[in-house]
Amino acid sequence: SxxxxxxxxxxxxxxxxxxxxxxxxxxxxxxxxxxxxxxxxxxxxxxxxxxxxxxxxxxxxxxxxxxxxxxxxxxxxxxxxxxxxxxxxxxxxxxxxxxLCCGIPKITLEGTLEDWTKLQEKVIQLRQLDLDMDFWLDKLDPVVWQLIETYKGNVDEDFWSKIISLQSFGSGPSYVTGWTMALFPYKNNGKKLEGNKITPDDFPDGRVEVPFTTDTGLSLKFVAGFLGAQQKSLENSDELVVSPVIGWFVIDDKTTN
Structure with missing residues (x-):
């Protein structure tokens, strides 16, 4: 040596x-x-x-x-x-x-470069619709750009070190910070997510509900979105990864009288 x-x-x-x-x-x-x-x-x-x-x-x-x-x-x-x-x-x-602290040791960006650039194009198209969404898109656009650069191999380590963090302030509430907040335009209470921090209770659940009826008198609704997370091992490896579960289901609409 x-x-x-x-x-x-x-x-x-x-x-x-x-x-x-x-x-x-x-x-x-x-x-x-x-x-x-x-x-x-x-x-x-x-x-x-x-x-x-x-x-x-x-x-x-x-x-x-x-x-x-x-x-x-x-x-x-x-x-x-x-x-x-x-x-x-x-x-x-x-x-x-x-x-020594808990964290996210590794990130895998699935799909192709075309997928990620297509996502960026959709953000641009949303902005062009002039739907008063700039308060959200201004935060989302640089995140999508960083994802594309990472997929290309241009990794900004400082960016990836700030995905999400839980911060406590004395006897006050705890806040979640990080660029993950850019993924959410609104809080759980329907108010705009201002800044880059949110309390754990204010996180939206990531699901939508669409009620519908049938001509036979049933009142039902579609539910779709983020349903949870799954852990699985990589192929030919004992390394475990966590990924979101996106799905849908149909249930009785209990809100209908």
């Missing part, structure tokens, strides 16, 4: 394609806990997660299999020590960060 550190720029091309340092971030809230200024928990697993992410970020060499201590005499301590040496060897190319 010392040899690479002493000659980091000379051998940069052998390991990475980027300049400077690229951040390697891992979530450890499930294995480490902060007690005042001390961190306690499963440190070997934390080191392993850093190594796995770093190994994936090294484009040209399988450094994990090359440098890990994996002999018959290897102990858990010697394995962890060898992994730390690996991290040391690459510290001129990467910075390491552990996230």
């Amino acid at each position: 010392q040899h690479i550190n002493y000659n980091a720029e000379k051998f940069r091309y052998r390991f990475v394609n980027h300049e400077g340092k690229k951040e390697i971030g891992i979530t450890v809230n499930d294995i480490l806990a902060q007690n005042n200024s001390r961190l306690e928990g499963d440190w070997p697993e934390a080191v392993n997660r850093l190594v796995v992410e770093t190994d994936q970020a090294v484009e040209k060499i399988d450094v994990k299999s090359l440098l890990e201590c994996d002999f018959s005499t290897t102990t858990k301590n010697s394995l962890t020590a060898s992994r730390i040496v690996l991290l040391d060897m690459l510290k001129e190319y990467f910075s390491y960060k552990m996230y």
Whole structure:
């Protein structure tokens, strides 16, 4: 590791394609806990997660299999020590960060680039209808633009770090902030969502209801929209992802006399 550190720029091309340092971030809230200024928990697993992410970020060499201590005499301590040496060897190319707070570690944008640009076109068309929706579209448009740029590979890390956050202010109410608020023009009470914060109770439920009757005397209604969330594993992986569930159903209209 010392040899690479002493000659980091000379051998940069052998390991990475980027300049400077690229951040390697891992979530450890499930294995480490902060007690005042001390961190306690499963440190070997934390080191392993850093190594796995770093190994994936090294484009040209399988450094994990090359440098890990994996002999018959290897102990858990010697394995962890060898992994730390690996991290040391690459510290001129990467910075390491552990996230102790709950968060969203990864986002997948499904569909095609054409889908996302079509969404942007629909926002433009809505604005052209002159329906007094600029109070919402002015907030929504830059979010859609960022989604398109991310799909193209131009990721704004600052933007993605501000998806949603819960903030408490003393004895007062808690507020949800972040650019997710741009997705909602109105609060649950029907008032416009001003600014970029909302209380949890003010979130709209994301569903619509359409009542209808039949010539046989039935009073029913369609219900459609966001019905919840689902968790599933990615194909050929044990990684779990959460995605929204959009659906519809028909129920009796209890509001009809």
